Amino acid sequence: MPATAIDVKQHRTGIILSTFGVVLFVVFLFSLSIGQVSIPVEEIFFITLKKIGLYRSYQPDAVHEVVLWTIRLPRVLMTILIGAALAISGAALQGMFRNPLVEPGLIGVSSGAALAVVVLIVFGGVLSLTRESMSMSMLMPLFAFAGGFLATLLVMKIGNQVGRTNIAVLILGGVAINALAGALMGLVIFFADENQLRMFTFWTLGDLGGATWSKLLIATPLLILSSVWLLTFQLPLNAIAIGEAEAFHMGVDVERVKKSIVFFSALAVGVSVSLAGTIGFVGLVVPHLIRVMFQADNRLVLPASLLGGPVLLLLADIIARSVVAPSELPIGVVTALVGAPFFILLLNRAKQKNELSTQ
């Protein structure tokens, strides 16, 4: 186990990241190619060339073109963006809380976002916010972000002990806020009509299938902004790994770093939740795998999570839509089926290494 090994290997960050990049590209193509209608890889290239106006004379199979361009490509792109956002948020939050067991779901981001979206679905009409479906797809990311952000702030407030974060209290606070959000969601659903209920059910299933270009139009800039912004905290997070006071002494404005990370991970996770529901475990597992496989240096962990998250989510999506084809499993079911046993494994290891102390 590298965590207890005597030596820490020096890794070539560049080589690892390029490998991740290549793997991501391969999985991306594979994901575009397979499905109920399988599209050969060269056809994917040609259709893309045609669409961007470089190979106008190409006459692709009409079904393939429609499937690729209106169904599969938006879905795959959305999967990549969400995978990246969840994984880098997880990596940044784990680094910030100095705890490898933290994931966005544990500190209330996901349930806060989900509650806000449910409120929007059920009461949006009353507040005359959602006259058209277009404004719904615009408002959902905003509501999800606000909900996620508020819930996280609340959890952080609970975990705050004389200016410091008490991790045990924080996690328990997260449990409480998650339970509260769940109860409030149940309460809100009580007021939902049949149509809203159907909308909500589809959404909670954690569905990547609902991807459309118009949804991507709003979500993409937000997800890219937040993910790339989180990427800039590599060195401050390394310093925080030694301790918050130590990082402060070394010149890191710890309070500002913490606030930015909470803000941008709430944005990233909130928008992801609004697009595809709550997808668990990607944010927990990806950064942890990278630390176990390579090293804990955030100059690797953050960018590698950004590339590894999409790989994992794309693979999970391939499983989700192929095992019970022509129907498909909710993506949350697949990630949880793989993630939950892994999480239990992590807890066991952490117990053995006494990592679950109260600070």
Place this chain on the structure above:
Amino acid sequence: MISARNISLSIHGRKLLNKVSLDVQPGMFTAIAGPNGAGKTSLLKILSKETTQHTGEVLVNDMPVSKYSVADLSTIRAVLPQASRVQFPFSVRQIVKMGRQHHKSLKKHNDTIVGEVSELTGISGWMDRNYLSLSGGEQQRVQLARVLSQVWEEKDFPRYVLLDEPTSSLDIAQQQLIFSLVKHACARNIGVLAIVHDLNQTVQFADKLYFLKSGSVVAHGDSKSVFTKNIIEETFCCRVNVYHDPCTDCPYIVPDRVGVAGVV
């Protein structure tokens, strides 16, 4: 010079520090000794700007510490807290290098400093080891190397190192090594302030000595001149005898087994 004037601190109505004044001069090793709970660590936190709820003034190189940005302050002073708990498996090299990561100097230059400091602290043999696999004493030396690397570079202004019990988990040979290293740092225009427990060792190395008790300074001055039976007994409420060691030409104390003053 780091200069603290009339520092008082109360937390939850409890007075932790009462009008403490203290100077840390560049090129000198200043030590603070005192019983547990005397307010030594609180004072160190105020000097490093970690705590700001105090009254009184702290000047660092003639400017109030509150006027410095976090980043600027980090090029002037480095701090070794009592215990650092690292949560992820970093290598020794990565930890020491973190002391340099916020300095905008060339990688090669930083590597030279890291190499020099690691050599001095005696950790250069295990730069690739996993920090978490080291013993407590070894970890402490790595942290010290990190702290020194932060201010090691020669500059045209004095730098400072604030150490909270730097030798607490070291054996006597390592303690001597750390103290002589601290003297070595003084020669580079660095002022050292350390909270210490071993008085006999301190008096061999420290230039200035402050005795702190219940948040107030009992006595301060040249370390050998304040190292007296009366002052030490008053500070620690413990009977001691002071002798002179001809080999080191230093005084040393032996606590008296008759018991704690006041109880007897």
